[in-house]
Amino acid sequence: MDVHRFELTASPHIKGPDSTPRIMWSVVATLVPVVGAAIYWFGPSAALVITTATVGCVVTERLFGPGGTLRDGSAAITGVLLGLTLPPGIPLWMAFVGGFIAIGLGKLVFGGLGQNVFNPALLGRALLQAAFPDDMTTWPAAVEHWWQLRGDNFALPLTSADPTVALTGATPLGQMKFEQIPTEAVDLFMGATSGSTGETAAVVILAGGIYLAVKKYLNWRIPISILLTVAVLSQVAHFVDPDRYPGALFMLFSGGLMLGAWYMATDMVTSPTTNHGCWIFGAGIGAMAVLIRLWGGLPEGVMYSILFMNALVPFINRATQPRVFGTGEEVVAS
Amino acid sequence: MKAFGVTFRHGVHPPDSKELTEAVQVRRMPFPDRIALPLRQHAGKPARCLVRKGDRVERGDKIAEADGFVSVPIHASAAGTVAAIDWWPHPDGSLAETVVIDVEPFSPQIPRPRSVPHWEGLSPDEVRAAVQEAGVVGLGGAAFPTHVKLSPPPDLPIEWLLVNGAECEPYLTTDHRTMVEHPERVHFGIRIMMQCLGVERAVIGVEKNKPDAIAELERSLPEDLDVTVMPLTVKYPQGAEKMLIEVVTGREVPSGKLPMHVGAVVQNVGSIATIAEVFETGLPLIERIVTVTGPGLRKPANLIVPVGTMLVDVLEFCGGVTDDAAEIVFGGPMMGTSQPDMRTPIIKGTTGVVVLTAAHVKPKRTYPCIKCGHCLDACPVFLNPSELGILAQAGRYEEMERLHLLDCMLCGCCSYVCPSNIPLSQMFALSKKALRKRAAA
Numbered sequence: 151m152d153v154h155r156f157e158l159t160a161s162p163h164i165k166g167p168d169s170t171p172r173i174m175w176s177v178v179a180t181l182v183p184v185v186g187a188a189i190y191w192f193g194p195s196a197a198l199v200i201t202t203a204t205v206g207c208v209v210t211e212r213l214f215g216p217g218g219t220l221r222d223g224s225a226a227i228t229g230v231l232l233g234l235t236l237p238p239g240i241p242l243w244m245a246f247v248g249g250f251i252a253i254g255l256g257k258l259v260f261g262g263l264g265q266n267v268f269n270p271a272l273l274g275r276a277l278l279q280a281a282f283p284d285d286m287t288t289w290p291a292a293v294e295h296w297w298q299l300r301g302d303n304f305a306l307p308l309t310s311a312d313p314t315v316a317l318t319g320a321t322p323l324g325q326m327k328f329e330q331i332p333t334e335a336v337d338l339f340m341g342a343t344s345g346s347t348g349e350t351a352a353v354v355i356l357a358g359g360i361y362l363a364v365k366k367y368l369n370w371r372i373p374i375s376i377l378l379t380v381a382v383l384s385q386v387a388h389f390v391d392p393d394r395y396p397g398a399l400f401m402l403f404s405g406g407l408m409l410g411a412w413y414m415a416t417d418m419v420t421s422p423t424t425n426h427g428c429w430i431f432g433a434g435i436g437a438m439a440v441l442i443r444l445w446g447g448l449p450e451g452v453m454y455s456i457l458f459m460n461a462l463v464p465f466i467n468r469a470t471q472p473r474v475f476g477t478g479e480e481v482v483a484s
Numbered sequence: 485m486k487a488f489g490v491t492f493r494h495g496v497h498p499p500d501s502k503e504l505t506e507a508v509q510v511r512r513m514p515f516p517d518r519i520a521l522p523l524r525q526h527a528g529k530p531a532r533c534l535v536r537k538g539d540r541v542e543r544g545d546k547i548a549e550a551d552g553f554v555s556v557p558i559h560a561s562a563a564g565t566v567a568a569i570d571w572w573p574h575p576d577g578s579l580a581e582t583v584v585i586d587v588e589p590f591s592p593q594i595p596r597p598r599s600v601p602h603w604e605g606l607s608p609d610e611v612r613a614a615v616q617e618a619g620v621v622g623l624g625g626a627a628f629p630t631h632v633k634l635s636p637p638p639d640l641p642i643e644w645l646l647v648n649g650a651e652c653e654p655y656l657t658t659d660h661r662t663m664v665e666h667p668e669r670v671h672f673g674i675r676i677m678m679q680c681l682g683v684e685r686a687v688i689g690v691e692k693n694k695p696d697a698i699a700e701l702e703r704s705l706p707e708d709l710d711v712t713v714m715p716l717t718v719k720y721p722q723g724a725e726k727m728l729i730e731v732v733t734g735r736e737v738p739s740g741k742l743p744m745h746v747g748a749v750v751q752n753v754g755s756i757a758t759i760a761e762v763f764e765t766g767l768p769l770i771e772r773i774v775t776v777t778g779p780g781l782r783k784p785a786n787l788i789v790p791v792g793t794m795l796v797d798v799l800e801f802c803g804g805v806t807d808d809a810a811e812i813v814f815g816g817p818m819m820g821t822s823q824p825d826m827r828t829p830i831i832k833g834t835t836g837v838v839v840l841t842a843a844h845v846k847p848k849r850t851y852p853c854i855k856c857g858h859c860l861d862a863c864p865v866f867l868n869p870s871e872l873g874i875l876a877q878a879g880r881y882e883e884m885e886r887l888h889l890l891d892c893m894l895c896g897c898c899s900y901v902c903p904s905n906i907p908l909s910q911m912f913a914l915s916k917k918a919l920r921k922r923a924a925a
Contacts, residue, residue, distance in 0.1 A: 170903045
């Protein structure tokens with residue numbers, strides 16, 4: 151008999167089909183149609199911005215990460231998601247810096263994958279928003295030709311965009327907030343509005359999110375509770391003052407809510423591990439987003455609500471630990 | 485019996501992979517040339533050796549006696565000569581004191597004549613003594629002495645006898661074949677146990693992926709006893725004692741307590757059939773049904789194997805392993821133990837031998853915990869494996885104990901679902917060991 155070497159491992163000796171890289175790359179795959187929609191609506195600018203943000207993330211992970219972590223796909227997700235939250239006309243160097251911040255300050259300083267408190271993509275965006283408030287709120291208007299850039303993408307590093315190059319428009323939320331002009335629901339649903347590259351086509355985001363939920367690559371309780379809370383609260387406000395406050399449909403499909411609810415809040419690392427916790431987490435995000443949108447100084451608040459609730463995740467987890475089998479209620483033999 | 489769910493919460497759905505052997509009739513394997521009988525084959529104290537090197541033993545002779553109440557004797561599973569009493573590889577991975585017997589090549593292997601007690605005339609105490617004397621232990625894997633389960637303290641009334649035919653481990657079909665081929669024997673064993681325990685009700689829980697077993701058991705139901713067959717959802721670990729009790733009775737066994745605290749005694753189908761055999765033939769537990777299977781084995785089979793048969797003999801009888809065989813597991817793939825040594829004997833608690841190929845062995849690379857929460861959704865006792873894993877890596881065992889580590893039954897669900905391939909149940913096994921050590925120190 152030949153010498154046959156056998157493995158010696160601990161039980162269980164078989165393994166389920168899911169793996170961390172598989173989850174991560176599935177998320178990236180479902181983002182491809184979202185990127186496609188972004189390019190459809192915003193032309194080459196969207197492609198440039200998303201690519202640059204992704205390159206920024208991947209390069210940072212490669213240079214400063216623990217090594218061999220590019221294959222798990224988490225840096226790529228952060229990059230694509232960050233790109234999708236940026237205005238199409240933003241200078242590319244800012245998108246690159248955003249990627250660097252997202253991975254460097256958002257993830258690696260905490261200890262890499264699984265250790266970060268805040269959603270890295272949103273942290274990157276938040277810092278960009280603080281550093282470059284003008285460029286981060288310059289939204290493109292409609293252009294004549296699809297291939298036209300939607301802004302001064304090629305502004306030199308460390309310079310702001312040339313305001314004469316940008317054709318500025320307003321986002322539906324901005325129009326609603328500052329001018330009380332509503333937008334057609336159909337346009338919101340399909341994405342024919344102004345805004346960040348990836349936040350406009352709700353229908354594509356919804357399709358990808360539902361696929362991930364079915365595969366259990368995201369916890370469906372989070373997006374559902376966010377959307378439910380937003381719908382209920384905004385509808386109540388709408389009943390109170392229909393002129394000032396938009397209806398639920400507008401609130402659900404405008405701005406970054408869909409992208410935030412399905413792709414940002416559901417980041418496994420920065421969301422609660424317990425199912426009860428996910429309900430609380432989602433409801434908190436929804437309530438806060440409505441508060442900021444309707445009564446805050448900003449037209450959009452999804453990013454800040456998610457970051458805020460990220461910070462509460464450890465507390466939510468602690469408060470919603472499952473009841474261990476055979477504890478709690480007294481079981482008496484009769 | 486109303487409003488019972490047919491399953492418990494959480495758990496996992498590994499592919500059951502039973503098609504290799506579920507329809508294969510149980511065959512008897514010829515006696516090997518040599519058998520190795522460890523003195524420690526059951527939970528509790530190891531048996532005390534009664535033979536010496538050079539002694540001649542007949543099949544069925546007692547070679548080691550029970551050492552205390554939670555202990556059972558060991559019997560020779562073949563006639564022959566004691567070749568050695570020495571350290572020998574044990575299925576749990578250690579070396580254990582073992583009686584090695586050179587089997588007499590031309591022996592007819594007929595046991596000494598013995599009187600078979602008529603069970604109806606025996607008091608419960610005498611039944612228990614007979615069961616202990618026959619060396620009967622739970623055949624589902626843990627090998628807990630059966631007579632101990634038959635002796636609940638008088639202040640704990642027992643209402644239910646639960647017969648565990650779930651066999652939720654992938655690949656294994658020993659209980660399945662027992663129920664299909666010997667339903668009467670199962671019912672006879674149930675009758676003895678019910679009388680001994682003084683219970684009125686017995687429920688046989690069988691997973692729905694064994695419709696032929698359910699049909700056979702229902703066909704042969706005794707008319708004078710309250711015995712029901714309950715088809716259960718196919719889900720791992722449906723056969724775990726606590727899960728089965730919850731499904732059938734609706735009661736949770738309190739943390740740190742035994743099934744008898746909620747009025748239930750759970751016994752595996754194979755052990756019950758063994759009790760029946762003891763009172764049919766008078767023979768002690770010297771052989772058992774073992775499923776020898778897996779994608780890495782040439783001829784999978786269900787075999788009656790003398791206890792103490794070595795792994796190499798079993799594999800040889802089943803046509804040997806394929807070229808891509810990568811791992812050999814005693815028991816099921818979820819809770820079984822890897823075997824590196826070909827001389828390791830099949831013992832009383834060995835339910836199966838599963839040969840996995842490289843494609844089926846789990847990957848080695850692990851990733852950081854991404855807090856996905858899948859382990860929380862899998863844990864059948866509602867622990868937080870994700871957090872326990874982080875504490876285990878930091879060696880914070882006392883904190884783990886506060887988070888109910890001791891309720892973990894090492895079923896492996898968390899490791900099975902973990903996308904980052906973190907060896908959670910292995911870490912918990914080690915942490916439990918560390919806690920025990922600290923408690924003893």
